Amino acid sequence: MYRLTLVLPVLLLLALALPAQQQQSPQNSTSSAQKSTDYSTIPVSAVREQNPVKPSPESIARAKKWWRLDCAMCHGESGNGKGDTARDMKLTVPDLTDPASLKDHSDGELYYVIKNGFQDMPPEGDRIKTDEGWDLVNYVHSLAKKKGETDSKSDSDAKPQ
Numbered sequence: 001m002y003r004l005t006l007v008l009p010v011l012l013l014l015a016l017a018l019p020a021q022q023q024q025s026p027q028n029s030t031s032s033a034q035k036s037t038d039y040s041t042i043p044v045s046a047v048r049e050q051n052p053v054k055p056s057p058e059s060i061a062r063a064k065k066w067w068r069l070d071c072a073m074c075h076g077e078s079g080n081g082k083g084d085t086a087r088d089m090k091l092t093v094p095d096l097t098d099p100a101s102l103k104d105h106s107d108g109e110l111y112y113v114i115k116n117g118f119q120d121m122p123p124e125g126d127r128i129k130t131d132e133g134w135d136l137v138n139y140v141h142s143l144a145k146k147k148g149e150t151d152s153k154s155d156s157d158a159k160p161q
């Protein structure tokens, strides 16, 4: 009989400790699951910033130069996220030809991401002027508008190695 009095407190302790452990593990898993869409670290002032550059054909044409130089190696010429560097570095690059990729993001957020980088996306920093950054925001939007094109047809940089 006295053995039971020894075992009972131990069982009680276990019963108290278990739920505490269970509460911790879901927190760990959500933080990694949020990786690709969590823009909450971007300052509100940047998110609300208005795009001062009209998405004119001239703006898109200016951006295309930078896109080819600094972006296509990861995002792909067409924006499908299948650039050579992305593949080599095993990066998960969003498919910008899919309108769903950008629909929840303001121009200010996209500008911030391009200028300052975000997770695996490197910053352009001082390499581009402010207007050129907004040109790129316009350009990124223009990628999603091309409907009816398939990835393989429009992606001229998908050359075999």
Ligand code: HEC
Pocket: 035, 036, 037, 066, 067, 070, 071, 072, 073, 074, 075, 085, 086, 091, 092, 093, 094, 101, 102, 105, 110, 113, 114, 118, 119, 120, 121, 122, 124, 136, 137, 140
């Ligand atoms: C080294 C590869 C790399 C290069 C170079 C690169 N990006 Fe990215 N980019 C990424 C990755 C990876 C992400 C996804 C970041 C994340 O959410 O973790 C991303 C995200 C983005 C996003 C946000 C898309 C979304 O749905 O949230 C935009 C816009 C963008 N890049 C534009 C550009 C532009 C414009 C350039 C050129 C100036 C560029 N990127 C250069 C890898 C790259």
